[in-house]
Amino acid sequence: MTKEDFYQLIESRKSIRKYKTEIPPKATIERILAAAMHAPSGKNRQNWRFFIVTGDKRQEYLRYSQKSWLGIKDVLKQRLKPSLYDFTERFFYTLGEAPIIIFCYSHNTDDERYLTSIGSVYMAVENINLAALVEGLGSCTMGAPLEIKAEVDQFLGVTTLPEYKAKQLELLCAVTIGYPDHNPPKAARIIEDRVTWL
Numbered sequence: 351m352t353k354e355d356f357y358q359l360i361e362s363r364k365s366i367r368k369y370k371t372e373i374p375p376k377a378t379i380e381r382i383l384a385a386a387m388h389a390p391s392g393k394n395r396q397n398w399r400f401f402i403v404t405g406d407k408r409q410e411y412l413r414y415s416q417k418s419w420l421g422i423k424d425v426l427k428q429r430l431k432p433s434l435y436d437f438t439e440r441f442f443y444t445l446g447e448a449p450i451i452i453f454c455y456s457h458n459t460d461d462e463r464y465l466t467s468i469g470s471v472y473m474a475v476e477n478i479n480l481a482a483l484v485e486g487l488g489s490c491t492m493g494a495p496l497e498i499k500a501e502v503d504q505f506l507g508v509t510t511l512p513e514y515k516a517k518q519l520e521l522l523c524a525v526t527i528g529y530p531d532h533n534p535p536k537a538a539r540i541i542e543d544r545v546t547w548l
């Protein structure tokens with residue numbers, strides 16, 4: 351891979367919200383997850399935890415996704431153009447037919463600061479996004495499940511885990527994955543006022 355290839359990869363990543371129903375091979379998902387776990391983490395605690403939802407369970411989750419929409423829609427109504435608002439609503443109702451959802455948790459313990467624990471997991475999440483792209487897949491990181499965090503914990507069964515009972519397991523986001531079925535325009539990036547050189 352050349353330097354140009356690398357930057358081109360980073361710049362071409364964009365959130366995909368409409369997927370083909372074809373299911374990516376399990377080996378591909380495992381490779382993507384392996385890439386996720388090459389991310390850096392505070393004190394190398396590798397405190398990410400991933401729960402993969404496919405098949406009937408994925409279908410069952412749509413009910414929850416629809417519920418998470420109710421917590422977000424009013425803010426989006428003010429922020430988005432009507433056409434984009436409608437598209438986003440549809441995405442929450444169907445998850446764009448994504449065949450795979452990866453729920454990403456942090457295992458927070460006292461031997462690491464809270465914010466670095468969270469940051470470590472998001473480092474892994476971006477590796478997921480980029481590895482998916484390399485595999486010809488699309489992805490969308492979603493904070494929406496946080497609207498119904500406790501219900502998602504129940505749905506996934508993580509509530510039975512000892513670390514959950516110790517209040518150490520925290521849902522941070524979900525990532526939808528599948529073969530892209532649209533090619534949305536790249537969301538604009540703002541360069542101004544983001545970087546200060548001293």
Ligand SMILES: Cc1cc2nc3c(=O)[nH]c(=O)nc-3n(C[C@H](O)[C@H](O)[C@H](O)COP(=O)(O)O)c2cc1C
Nearest residue numbers: 363364365367441490491492493494495523536537
């Ligand atoms: C932490 C986080 C939470 C996000 N939550 C959602 C979400 O709930 N629903 C959604 O459609 N997109 C979500 N996104 C995707 C952003 O809307 C998207 O990354 C942003 O608009 C820039 O577009 P791009 O990813 O295509 O470059 C989220 C992204 C991040 C990083």
